[in-house]
Amino acid sequence: MNSSSQVGGDFPHFMWQEIHQQPDVLATCLSQSLAAPALPLPSQIHILACGSSRHAGLVAQYWFEQVARIPTRVRSASEYGAAPLPLVPDTLTIAITQSGETSDTLTAVDRYRQQAAPLPFASRLRLLGITNQPASSLAQRVDQVLPTLAGAEIGVAATKTFISQLGVLAALMVGFVQRSQTLPESELQQLVHHLRSLPQQIQSILKQDSALQQLAAAFVLTKHSIVLGQGVNRAIALE
Numbered sequence: 001m002n003s004s005s006q007v008g009g010d011f012p013h014f015m016w017q018e019i020h021q022q023p024d025v026l027a028t029c030l031s032q033s034l035a036a037p038a039l040p041l042p043s044q045i046h047i048l049a050c051g052s053s054r055h056a057g058l059v060a061q062y063w064f065e066q067v068a069r070i071p072t073r074v075r076s077a078s079e080y081g082a083a084p085l086p087l088v089p090d091t092l093t094i095a096i097t098q099s100g101e102t103s104d105t106l107t108a109v110d111r112y113r114q115q116a117a118p119l120p121f122a123s124r125l126r127l128l129g130i131t132n133q134p135a136s137s138l139a140q141r142v143d144q145v146l147p148t149l150a151g152a153e154i155g156v157a158a159t160k161t162f163i164s165q166l167g168v169l170a171a172l173m174v175g176f177v178q179r180s181q182t183l184p185e186s187e188l189q190q191l192v193h194h195l196r197s198l199p200q201q202i203q204s205i206l207k208q209d210s211a212l213q214q215l216a217a218a219f220v221l222t223k224h225s226i227v228l229g230q231g232v233n234r235a236i237a238l239e
Contacts, residue, residue, distance in 0.1 A: 015155030020206055023199040025150050025160040029167035030195055032149060038175030042092035042126070045072040046085045048108045049096040052158040053130075053165060057096055058235035060169035066232075067183065067191075068176040080108035089121040094128045098153070098161045100136020109141045130168050132161050146172075162239065163202075170195055 011017035045064050047057035057074045064072040073085055077095070087093075093112055097105045109127070116125050129142035132150045139145045148164035174192060177183050183191070219225070229237030 013155070015157060015159065018153055018155050018159045021151070022160045022163050023203040023206070025164050026167050026202065027199040029149050029164040030171060030198070033146065033168050033171030034174060034192065034195070036146075036171070036175075038178050039092070039128075039172065040090070040126070041176060041179040042070060043088055043090040044092070045070055046087075046091060046093045047072065047074045047096065048077045048080055048093065048105060048112070049074070050077045050102055050104050052162050052239055053096040053098060053102075053105075055235050055239040056162060056165040056169060057094070058238065059166055059232055060094075060173070062232040062235070063170065063173040064176065068173050068180055069182045070176060070180075075108075077102070077105040077108035081111045084111060084115050087116060087119060087125060089124040090126075092126045092128060094130060095138060095142060096130045096165060097136075097138055098132045098148075098150075098158065098165070100129070100131035100133040100138035106137055106141065109138065113141070130165060132164070158239075167195075 011020065045061075047054075047060065049057045054074065054076055061072040061074050064070045075083070075085055095105055095109050109129075112127065116122050116127075119125070126144075127142045129138045129145045130148065131138050131145060132148045132153070133139075134145050134147045146168050148161060148168055150161045150164040153159065153161045174188070174195070177188055177191075227237040229235070
């Protein structure tokens with residue numbers, strides 16, 4: 001890690017700083033994403049991503065299918081060239097990459113464009129990019145970019161970029177629910193309220209610094225671990 005003199009405040013390293021930036025990052029992300037116009041309702045959704053971005057896509061798959069009732073498939077971008085997903089009219093394909101420069105994801109997007117171009121319903125297909133870098137190579141390949149607005153992430157492990165990807169995907173889900181009316185209006189408004197309260201909830205958890213340090217000390221010498229999760233938490237367990 002570079003000199004800690006570049007780290008703001010009392011943080012000993014960049015990753016800890018970026019963990020503590022999550023409430024503000026998520027608040028900004030949700031404020032813009034929830035205010036954006038809802039996209040047309042797709043017949044199905046495909047998500048292409050790698051690593052942590054793929055895990056965010058797996059969370060979104062649960063949201064899109066279980067809440068918005070839209071069939072959704074998540075394909076590792078590295079596998080898309082060998083096994084492209086079948087396209088039907090009004091398919092929404094979402095490519096997720098923090099940097100916008102992930103080679104496998106860009107290659108998958110290029111393969112998608114080759115696959116879609118000759119189809120008679122190509123005009124009814126939509127390619128969306130979710131990235132932290134709106135001026136990236138991904139932005140040049142997609143129909144629309146949804147920025148995560150996380151700012152530079154220097155720590156190796158995804159922290160604020162992962163949670164901001166989830167913020168954008170949650171806002172997309174809300175827009176689809178508005179159009180499909182799969183939830184009563186009162187439940188939808190309650191869902192939006194819960195989303196907007198997340199930054200404050202994260203802040204309250206981060207204030208439990210001493211408890212978190214004690215947990216870390218208890219696990220630091222552990223050589224093996226098993227992380228369990230079911231439903232939407234399966235993807236969080238993977239991450």
